[in-house]
Amino acid sequence: MTESEIKFEQFCSSCNIFFDRITTGDSVTPDYHILVNGKKIVVEIKELDVNEAEKKVLQNMETERTVVWGSNHVGDRIRYKVNDAKRQLESSAKDICPSMLIIYDKRPYPIGGIFQYEILVAMYGCETIELHVPQSPDKAVTFGKHRFGKGKKFRVGVHSYISGLAVLYHNTSNNFRLDVYVNEFADKPLPYEELILMDNVNVFVRPSNPNNEFSGWARLITDDLQNSNKQID
Numbered sequence: 001m002t003e004s005e006i007k008f009e010q011f012c013s014s015c016n017i018f019f020d021r022i023t024t025g026d027s028v029t030p031d032y033h034i035l036v037n038g039k040k041i042v043v044e045i046k047e048l049d050v051n052e053a054e055k056k057v058l059q060n061m062e063t064e065r066t067v068v069w070g071s072n073h074v075g076d077r078i079r080y081k082v083n084d085a086k087r088q089l090e091s092s093a094k095d096i097c098p099s100m101l102i103i104y105d106k107r108p109y110p111i112g113g114i115f116q117y118e119i120l121v122a123m124y125g126c127e128t129i130e131l132h133v134p135q136s137p138d139k140a141v142t143f144g145k146h147r148f149g150k151g152k153k154f155r156v157g158v159h160s161y162i163s164g165l166a167v168l169y170h171n172t173s174n175n176f177r178l179d180v181y182v183n184e185f186a187d188k189p190l191p192y193e194e195l196i197l198m199d200n201v202n203v204f205v206r207p208s209n210p211n212n213e214f215s216g217w218a219r220l221i222t223d224d225l226q227n228s229n230k231q232i233d
Contacts, residue, residue, distance in 0.1 A: 004047035004104035005031060007168060011176040015198055019043075022092075030088040030099070037194040041163075042092045042099040044085040047106050048077060054111045075122035075151060078103070078114070078165070082122070082153045090161050098163035098188040100180070105167070114167050116204070116217050119181050123165065124206065125152035127214050146214045154183050163190045176200055181217065184208075196220050 005021075008031075012019040018035040032043040050058065085101045093099035105112045121127060130144030153159055163186040169177040180195060182205045192203045204217040 002045070002047060003106050004045045004102075004168070007104055007170050007176075008032070008043075008045050008102060011168060011170075011178060011200075014176055015200065028087045028091050030085075030092050036191050039191045039194065040097045041190065042089060042097060043102055044088045044099070045102050045104065046081045046085055047104045048081075048112075048114070050107050050111060054107065057111065058108070073151070074126070075118045075120075078118055078122035079151065079153055082159065082162070082165070086159060086162065093163075093188065094161040095187065098186070098190045099161060100164050100166055100190065101162060102166045102168050102178070104170075116179075116181075119165055119167070120206070120217060121148075121151060123152065123154045123181065123183065124148045126150055147212045148214055154185050156185050158185070159183075160185050160187045162186065163188055177202070179204065182206075192220060196222060 009019060009021075011017075012034065020033045022029050022031060022033065030042050030044045032045070034041050034043055081103055082101060089099040089101065103114065105114050107113075125148035127146075128149030129146050132142045132144055134141070154162070160183070162183055164180055164182045166178055166180040169179070171177075178201045180190065180192070180201060180203045182190060182192060182203065184206055190203075192205075195201050196203045203220045205220055207215050207218055209215055
């Protein structure tokens with residue numbers, strides 16, 4: 001078992017979530033089935049480990065005590081994990097039940113850390129601001145739409161069998177937390193009504209936006225569900 005799978009099973013046990021590890025055979029399969037209030041979710045676990053560039057950063061920190069690093073393409077590590085997991089999730093979840101890709105970051109400090117912005121732009125596209133440059137130099141440059149651009153892994157009909165991404169955290173106090181990011185284009189939505197009732201689970205959605213305008217995550221709370229139920233009534 002990988003470190004991320006061990007942590008996931010510990011998380012499920014701490015939350016009293018039933019999990020069933022799927023035996024790997026000749027066919028491509030996901031890692032787990034879980035039940036949340038009796039509702040089945042197919043789960044694939046992936047972990048982030050240090051790459052070659054990050055190894056050099058850690059080495060330089062040891063020798064020079066200071067270093068500068070970054071990424072030219074924010075969200076790429078998340079996009080790669082979606083590509084790695086899509087076959088496993090599609091084989092067991094498409095048109096059947098919700099599925100979720102869970103990522104565990106095993107990289108050491110200060111390299112480690114998955115930010116909400118990375119998840120956002122990996123799922124829905126890079127933050128893009130349109131600039132309109134007039135032909136005449138006497139006229140000022142104007143700003144156009146602030147929107148999601150290239151690099152999106154999720155849209156209508158694309159990877160819609162993946163219901164959401166999640167990041168699993170485990171701190172030095174032996175506490176777990178799962179941050180779930182809902183795919184608004186999912187064919188089979190996650191049971192987020194049940195998920196947000198758990199103490200160590202946070203559920204995030206992107207506010208409805210038909211014009212593709214750039215917007216950040218909003219955390220769902222129980223009041224949101226109550227207000228939604230009142231509108232339905």
